[in-house]
Amino acid sequence: MAAARRVERKRDTTFFRQGQEAVRFFVVMEGRVKISQITADGHQNVVRYAGPGELFGCVPLFGGEAYPGTATVVANCTALSWDRLTTMGLMERYPPIATNALKLLGGELADLRRRYQELTSQRVEQRVARALLRLVEKAGKRVEGGVLIGFPLSRQDLAELTGTTLHTVSRILSAWEHAGAISSGRRRIIVRNPHGLVSIAEDLDTDGSA
Amino acid sequence: MAAARRVERKRDTTFFRQGQEAVRFFVVMEGRVKISQITADGHQNVVRYAGPGELFGCVPLFGGEAYPGTATVVANCTALSWDRLTTMGLMERYPPIATNALKLLGGELADLRRRYQELTSQRVEQRVARALLRLVEKAGKRVEGGVLIGFPLSRQDLAELTGTTLHTVSRILSAWEHAGAISSGRRRIIVRNPHGLVSIAEDLDTDGSA
DNA sequence: CGGCTGCTTGATCGCTCTCAAATGGGGTGG
């Protein structure tokens, strides 16, 4: 803990960019960070949104040379960060740290596998519903009449998170809004009827509204 | 090493099944193991094929309760296996083991992320080409006129590996065979013109043959 | 108040899945 460095970043800045040499890893204390990747042909995708307590940029932990993604601040953020060498040293001396890192990495792997499976077996609407429900779970804030996703989230972001296009997401959200399941604005989404989304996610029916 | 148990399995048997309590992890010595998952709605997918030197069933390493997938023997196989508690103890005493495990897990995570990206940004034909090239890399055997995938691989398997259907894979392979890029039989594939497949994988053209 | 950025919505196209059958190779049992 004493070896940590405290870092603050404002919205739309980055902690690191894809391809940079990976020398530090981070733990979010406050705010929200978007981890995204971009392919050679320009396709961008969101790996995940990290909130308080979660760690990101953990490549240095297992000997990666460069960060495989970019960490962008979505909501003003403070994080703790550790140096690669320091961490290696700490893991040598206190094995539980390594074990813990293994656990976290395993969790991430399991999560990615689940999303991989979703991608191969579900239609876009189901994937969007699930993504939204997960975000509610992780970053939801109770407001009157529903649950607000607690950070700015554009259609584009949601598209990159679910592996589809901005247009398709927009259509889907419009439909849900008409059905009363959500209400949304510019980079804002409020889920009004989670149960309806669950129905869609589970492919139980085609009408998740009242 | 002394704590390892040696296990042999014949083709079409399993080391463990999805959902079983995860008590041991394995390292392949010889042969080939298919790691696959199945969803509640019956969709099956292949996570990877593990060959000599690779480890699988590593959930116990980071505290998972049950195996998230099934390990099926594809080519007669011997493996070493370690008990969960033993491993935990070893990691406590010899930190490099944990560090190494982190590295391996990190590699797997990177691999899965790459495939996830492929799934969101590429067409089926490209994905199949890439999968095949990777298999050539990992399990290719030089034979006259090409490189043989060194274990039985059905269209169904390839479909589950690339997130598509048996039918689509069959069509694609037929086309490639006509073009002279590969030749194939029942659960056998020989790549004759890797360069052609690369062209397809990179989306450089629509005719990778001579 | 103006411009920029994010959102909406229509029309069309094509890739891929789905449904449906037929074919053939290989291993097994007699």
Next chain:
DNA sequence: CCACCCCATTTGAGAGCGATCAAGCAGCCG
């Protein structure tokens, strides 16, 4: 050794989901 049967594979036809192309609209910030 041969015949049979099973399973992998092939191939056709058709439908539909979602991407792409193309404008137009509307909050929000400066």
